[in-house]
Amino acid sequence: MRINIIYDTKYGKGEKISKYLEDQLENENVKIFSVKDTDPDYIRGADLYIFSTPVKKGKATKRMKKFVKNLDIDGVDVNYGLITTHVGGKISTPDELEKMLKKNKLQKKVDTLTFKVEKKKDPLEKGYEKELDKFLKQII
Ligand SMILES: Cc1cc2nc3c(=O)[nH]c(=O)nc-3n(C[C@H](O)[C@H](O)[C@H](O)COP(=O)(O)O)c2cc1C
Numbered sequence: 001m002r003i004n005i006i007y008d009t010k011y012g013k014g015e016k017i018s019k020y021l022e023d024q025l026e027n028e029n030v031k032i033f034s035v036k037d038t039d040p041d042y043i044r045g046a047d048l049y050i051f052s053t054p055v056k057k058g059k060a061t062k063r064m065k066k067f068v069k070n071l072d073i074d075g076v077d078v079n080y081g082l083i084t085t086h087v088g089g090k091i092s093t094p095d096e097l098e099k100m101l102k103k104n105k106l107q108k109k110v111d112t113l114t115f116k117v118e119k120k121k122d123p124l125e126k127g128y129e130k131e132l133d134k135f136l137k138q139i140i
Pocket of ligand 1: 008009010011012013014015053054055056057058059085086087088089117119120121
């Protein structure tokens with residue numbers, strides 16, 4: 001299966017999550033991209049997309065929203081999974097971003113996984129790998 005992982009990050013959690021997933025998916029055809037230096041055109045053709053974004057002002061990052069808005073998925077039965085990290089409060093990220101993903105004909109394959117930390121620069125809490133393993137089991 002061709003899997004593209006796309007992340008945004010400021011303090012590193014999004015990258016850590018994505019690299020862990022990449023390691024676990026060593027038997028698949030996986031590519032990992034930072035939204036900061038990727039054009040949506042380069043990520044076409046995968047069977048599954050995994051997105052990871054921090055929550056900013058209650059939403060996905062502007063960069064991630066712009067990226068997803070410009071996605072042009074041409075296949076059928078293309079799936080996605082979404083992971084967010086945040087410090088608390090109301091999270092509207094999944095709703096908003098998921099509407100955009102749906103508009104781009106991507107099908108939600110698994111419940112969105114959310115990691116909460118105490119302070120915005122804090123690392124992921126202990127046991128995050130287990131949560132990601134569960135996420136992967138549902139999606140692959
Ligand atoms: C400008 C800014 C705005 C933020 N707004 C929110 C917010 O509205 N709600 C929230 O739960 N966390 C908010 N955060 C915290 C981030 O979601 C948190 O730091 C995130 O886990 C960072 O992920 P990263 O390590 O991948 O950069 C904000 C952080 C920044 C820098």
